[in-house]
Amino acid sequence: MTPRTRRFSLVSLAAVAAVTLSACASTGDLDGGDSGDDAIVVGSQDYYSNEIIAEIYAQALEQGGYTVERDLRIGQREVYVEEIENGSIDLFPEYTGPLLQYWVPDTTARLEDDVFTALTEAAPDGLRVLEQSAATDQDAYVVTREFADRYDLATIDDLAKVTEPLTLGGNSEGEDRPNGPKGLAATYGVDVSFTPIEDGGGPLTVKALQDGDIQLAIIYTADPSIEKNDLVALEDTKGLFLASHVVPIASDAIDDGAEEIIDAVSAALTPEGLVALNTESVDDEAPAASIAERWLEDNPLS
Amino acid sequence: MIEFDRVTKRYADGSPAVADVSFTVPSHKTVVLVGSSGSGKTTLLRMVNRMVDPTSGRVLIDDVDVTTMDPVRLRRSIGYVLQSGGLLPHRTVVENIAIVPRLNGATRPDARERALTMLDTVGLDRDLASRFPAQLSGGQQQRVGVARALASDPNILLMDEPFGAVDPIVRRSLQHELRELQRTLGKTILFVTHDIDEALALADEIIIVAAHGAIAQRGTPTEILTRPANAFVAEFVGVDRPERRLRLADAAGVEVVTDASGRPIGTLER
Amino acid sequence: MELLLQAFSWLLTPESWTQQGGALQRLFEHLGVTIGVVALSAGIALPLGVMIGHTRRWTTAVALLAGAARAIPTLGLLTLLGLALGIGLGAPVLALLVLAAPPLLAGAYAGVQAVDPEAVDGARSVGMSEAEIIRSVELPLALPVIVGGIRSATLQVVATATLAAYTSDTGLGRYIFSGLKSRDYPELIAGSLLVIALALLLDGSFALLMKSRSRAPRSDRQTTTIPLERNPS
Numbered sequence: 001m002t003p004r005t006r007r008f009s010l011v012s013l014a015a016v017a018a019v020t021l022s023a024c025a026s027t028g029d030l031d032g033g034d035s036g037d038d039a040i041v042v043g044s045q046d047y048y049s050n051e052i053i054a055e056i057y058a059q060a061l062e063q064g065g066y067t068v069e070r071d072l073r074i075g076q077r078e079v080y081v082e083e084i085e086n087g088s089i090d091l092f093p094e095y096t097g098p099l100l101q102y103w104v105p106d107t108t109a110r111l112e113d114d115v116f117t118a119l120t121e122a123a124p125d126g127l128r129v130l131e132q133s134a135a136t137d138q139d140a141y142v143v144t145r146e147f148a149d150r151y152d153l154a155t156i157d158d159l160a161k162v163t164e165p166l167t168l169g170g171n172s173e174g175e176d177r178p179n180g181p182k183g184l185a186a187t188y189g190v191d192v193s194f195t196p197i198e199d200g201g202g203p204l205t206v207k208a209l210q211d212g213d214i215q216l217a218i219i220y221t222a223d224p225s226i227e228k229n230d231l232v233a234l235e236d237t238k239g240l241f242l243a244s245h246v247v248p249i250a251s252d253a254i255d256d257g258a259e260e261i262i263d264a265v266s267a268a269l270t271p272e273g274l275v276a277l278n279t280e281s282v283d284d285e286a287p288a289a290s291i292a293e294r295w296l297e298d299n300p301l302s
Numbered sequence: 303m304i305e306f307d308r309v310t311k312r313y314a315d316g317s318p319a320v321a322d323v324s325f326t327v328p329s330h331k332t333v334v335l336v337g338s339s340g341s342g343k344t345t346l347l348r349m350v351n352r353m354v355d356p357t358s359g360r361v362l363i364d365d366v367d368v369t370t371m372d373p374v375r376l377r378r379s380i381g382y383v384l385q386s387g388g389l390l391p392h393r394t395v396v397e398n399i400a401i402v403p404r405l406n407g408a409t410r411p412d413a414r415e416r417a418l419t420m421l422d423t424v425g426l427d428r429d430l431a432s433r434f435p436a437q438l439s440g441g442q443q444q445r446v447g448v449a450r451a452l453a454s455d456p457n458i459l460l461m462d463e464p465f466g467a468v469d470p471i472v473r474r475s476l477q478h479e480l481r482e483l484q485r486t487l488g489k490t491i492l493f494v495t496h497d498i499d500e501a502l503a504l505a506d507e508i509i510i511v512a513a514h515g516a517i518a519q520r521g522t523p524t525e526i527l528t529r530p531a532n533a534f535v536a537e538f539v540g541v542d543r544p545e546r547r548l549r550l551a552d553a554a555g556v557e558v559v560t561d562a563s564g565r566p567i568g569t570l571e572r
Numbered sequence: 573m574e575l576l577l578q579a580f581s582w583l584l585t586p587e588s589w590t591q592q593g594g595a596l597q598r599l600f601e602h603l604g605v606t607i608g609v610v611a612l613s614a615g616i617a618l619p620l621g622v623m624i625g626h627t628r629r630w631t632t633a634v635a636l637l638a639g640a641a642r643a644i645p646t647l648g649l650l651t652l653l654g655l656a657l658g659i660g661l662g663a664p665v666l667a668l669l670v671l672a673a674p675p676l677l678a679g680a681y682a683g684v685q686a687v688d689p690e691a692v693d694g695a696r697s698v699g700m701s702e703a704e705i706i707r708s709v710e711l712p713l714a715l716p717v718i719v720g721g722i723r724s725a726t727l728q729v730v731a732t733a734t735l736a737a738y739t740s741d742t743g744l745g746r747y748i749f750s751g752l753k754s755r756d757y758p759e760l761i762a763g764s765l766l767v768i769a770l771a772l773l774l775d776g777s778f779a780l781l782m783k784s785r786s787r788a789p790r791s792d793r794q795t796t797t798i799p800l801e802r803n804p805s
Binding site for chain 1: 651659737741746750753754
Binding site: 351353374375376377378379382384386387388389390391392401402405450451 | 688690691693694695696697698699700701704708709712713
């Protein structure tokens with residue numbers, strides 16, 4: 001062979017290989033996607049809490065007699081949503097608020113039911129949104145138990161009862177955003193001042209709450225530190241924060257039987273339950289699979 | 303009067319700098335300690351003003367043990383001249399000379415006046431008063447060092463190779479001036495040098511020091527020259543050196559003094 | 573480039589400076605923290621360093637300690653202290669004190685050790701007490717190196733005092749954290765530019781100071797300025 005022909009052969013070989021590989025990649029699993037032997041592919045975000053929920057889905061389906069394959073810890077939303085849309089992933093635990101904002105960036109829905117309805121409408125073809133769970137994973141205004149008891153606080157509206165000056169402590173991005181002090185003033189008529197604590201709702205923020213240096217902090221509802229430090233998340237009745245409940249999204253490969261199982265999981269997963277799962281992961285550093293297994297033992301679905 | 307009474311100095315590693323040394327320095331006399339470097343002579347000197355304290359034995363000034371005296375006050379009452387001068391580089395000549403009077407409580411004007419007088423005494427021009435040591439020649443710095451030592455009119459002067467860092471001609475002139483000064487002032491001087499000729503030029507008494515401060519011989523310059531006690535002293539003094547064995551020669555009726563090899567040194571005065 | 577221009581236009585807007593939490597206020601806060609920290613740290617580190625340099629003891633131990641202190645990440649230390657002390661300026665100031673100490677300490681003991689031992693010996697031999705030696709001989713002669721240490725410490729602190737904003741509403745760090753977290757890059761850049769400008773200003777002041785001291789002709793000084801105290805005789 002002359003060098004020229006040789007190079008041509010190599011190039012065409014490479015091209016064929018590339019096409020073959022990409023074809024395999026785009027169908028994801030060589031087994032999956034066909035209506036014959038269907039293993040359900042369950043995916044998760046690269047977020048420890050999300051991975052546990054995905055494991056629960058997977059093990060619940062396996063207990064129901066389905067074959068399941070796991071594709072956990074995928075990265076950004078941009079990446080995995082595409083894979084769900086093209087069917088290489090069948091089931092994925094998501095959160096109503098951020099997902100809605102991903103599909104409808106200028107959405108005005110804030111409260112949980114509005115968000116869920118809008119989400120269901122916004123879901124593209126080939127993909128559907130199953131029942132949302134009561135468990136939430138969203139930003140919330142948080143006070144200490146002692147402070148909540150002192151002024152009898154359960155919702156953000158109740159802050160009007162507080163007779164001392166209120167200070168919010170948190171990341172400096174919270175200072176100017178619409179659900180920060182400005183939002184509290186406009187939506188709830190509550191005046192709070194702001195002081196920066198840049199550890200993202202971490203130990204310094206918690207300590208500041210406990211010391212009384214701040215009265216309010218923004219911590220996400222599934223954070224184990226809420227329970228561990230006996231903090232109280234105030235209910236956001238007027239929808240300052242985008243509601244964000246755990247919700248499974250599914251491809252057409254999920255049949256009625258599978259859907260029933262997943263709906264049962266969603267119903268059984270309570271907000272406190274989710275926090276407990278997270279606490280187990282953070283404190284005991286147990287793997288997602290064993291945490292999921294224990295949860296299913298404690299919460300039999302059938 | 304300074305007395306060394308069986309003085310020993312041992313360092314931390316146990317090595318002795320000086321071992322069991324005893325001698326006296328009579329008041330108003332110039333005693334020169336001569337020896338090669340490492341013989342412990344500087345150590346002995348620095349015991350007088352407590353820059354070093356003996357491991358055993360005593361140093362007494364007018365029969366008082368120096369270790370019973372506060373070192374700072376003791377040093378202010380003794381004049382000390384170092385080889386390098388030890389002047390403060392960031393102070394003027396006048397400020398350097400006036401240090402001890404000021405430490406002793408003299409007012410600035412009085413101290414300054416005293417310092418200027420000292421400049422006269424050591425033969426320096428008063429123009430140099432506001433200069434800094436770095437702006438002076440080696441010989442001038444040494445004179446300032448002497449002036450500083452004399453400023454508080456101490457009874458005792460300690461001098462540690464003070465003229466070592468200057469050239470021979472300046473050194474000779476400084477030695478001569480010191481003799482003249484001593485004639486008028488009558489201080490008790492303990493002088494340390496490695497140069498036997500300097501000792502011969504300055505001393506009322508010479509103490510030749512061997513290793514660890516051991517005294518090889520003590521005597522007047524004439525005694526040392528004419529009756530060296532042992533081979534070490536003889537070697538040190540250089541009794542066999544040409545310039546020690548002078549001869550008279552006749553040069554057309556003039557008596558010329560020559561060294562042993564016939565080099566002329568001077569003429570004889572009868 | 574676009575962002576840089578936006579940063580400049582922010583800086584050139586008067587309101588950016590005069591408003592509540594504006595650049596002028598932040599600059600003064602930042603400067604205040606810097607000067608306060610350096611002064612406080614110097615109050616401890618300089619005398620300590622001078623003593624170590626004068627006695628020439630513990631130099632190795634202190635050098636090792638200072639080196640180890642340099643290796644401590646300031647933000648990590650701040651977080652630890654914050655967990656103990658809570659939010660506010662306390663934790664950042666303490667962490668910055670630890671940052672400032674090594675260059676101050678090193679400047680002090682290195683400067684004093686470098687003083688000509690002959691001059692010190694001469695001063696001691698004419699009857700200066702140790703305190704007088706330190707005051708009249710070692711400190712004046714070591715001053716350039718000591719000031720160099722202060723300069724170095726100041727520069728480190730002014731650059732790191734942005735951390736005060738981690739737990740407190742203080743200083744130019746507010747622009748940096750705020751700009752970073754909310755992705756307002758012009759704000760971030762403007763804040764950084766202000767920190768750099770402040771650092772250059774402070775460092776430049778030190779340079780001028782060093783120059784003016786060495787340029788002053790020595791003969792101009794009064795000859796009666798011997799700073800020795802009267803000794804009761």
